[in-house]
Amino acid sequence: KGCDDYAAALAEGEAKPNLCVPGAVDTANALGDVLGIAVEAPKDVVAFVHCNGHCEATSQKASYDGISTCRAASMLYGGPEACRYGCLGFGDCAAACPANAICVKDGIAHVDTSRCLGCGLCAATCPKKIITMVPQETKAVVMCNNKDKGADARKACKNACIGCKKCERTCPNGAISVQNNIAVIDYEKCTHCGTCVDGCPTGCLKSVVFPDLGEN
Numbered sequence: 097k098g099c100d101d102y103a104a105a106l107a108e109g110e111a112k113p114n115l116c117v118p119g120a121v122d123t124a125n126a127l128g129d130v131l132g133i134a135v136e137a138p139k140d141v142v143a144f145v146h147c148n149g150h151c152e153a154t155s156q157k158a159s160y161d162g163i164s165t166c167r168a169a170s171m172l173y174g175g176p177e178a179c180r181y182g183c184l185g186f187g188d189c190a191a192a193c194p195a196n197a198i199c200v201k202d203g204i205a206h207v208d209t210s211r212c213l214g215c216g217l218c219a220a221t222c223p224k225k226i227i228t229m230v231p232q233e234t235k236a237v238v239m240c241n242n243k244d245k246g247a248d249a250r251k252a253c254k255n256a257c258i259g260c261k262k263c264e265r266t267c268p269n270g271a272i273s274v275q276n277n278i279a280v281i282d283y284e285k286c287t288h289c290g291t292c293v294d295g296c297p298t299g300c301l302k303s304v305v306f307p308d309l310g311e312n
Contacts, residue, residue, distance in 0.1 A: 106131065140232035142209040142306050143197070143218050145189075147226045148239035148299075149182040150202035154253040170223040179252035181241045183226055189218035210307035232306045235288035236281060240300040243276045250298075257300040263292040 246258030
């Protein structure tokens with residue numbers, strides 16, 4: 097979806113005027129004035145790659161000699177990587193990013209959140225859906241997207257979430273639950289205490305500070 101689609105949705109009353117992240121507060125207020133409605137300030141968000149399957153943590157199950165895009169590679173049995181949920185590393189997200197905020201390093205995409213506009217184009221482009229837009233105030237993230245059971249996930253990548261539920265049991269605020277064998281953080285409940293990060297046995301839960309100056 098682009099600006100034209102958003103404008104059409106606004107005209108039909110099907111969208112809120114605070115969804116243009118690059119336009120931020122000024123654009124939201126201007127749209128609110130035109131539409132004659134009150135506007136909530138847009139939340140600052142950044143793109144995050146939920147994968148830590150770098151070259152030393154995982155391997156390839158096959159050799160791929162095709163078109164060098166994630167979309168093309170994913171169409172061939174899910175891609176050459178041992179983890180069928182992980183980053184393919186061809187950089188479709190980097191090509192889509194208008195701010196040059198993404199690079200591929202050690203086989204996985206990394207976001208420089210100091211440059212990220214929060215537009216969401218990278219998330220929309222990723223065929224594995226491992227990129228999501230998270231609140232800029234986020235202090236903990238899940239560095240995995242593998243939904244296989246623990247033993248299988250661990251075979252594919254030594255940094256994978258194994259769905260052990262230790263984070264779910266120890267979080268004092270009920271902000272984490274294991275869904276489809278992977279930890280999911282409810283950012284509305286998270287108080288950034290760090291308990292989940294300290295207790296994660298595979299290190300797939302990570303503390304972050306945004307903007308991170310390219311160290312995602």
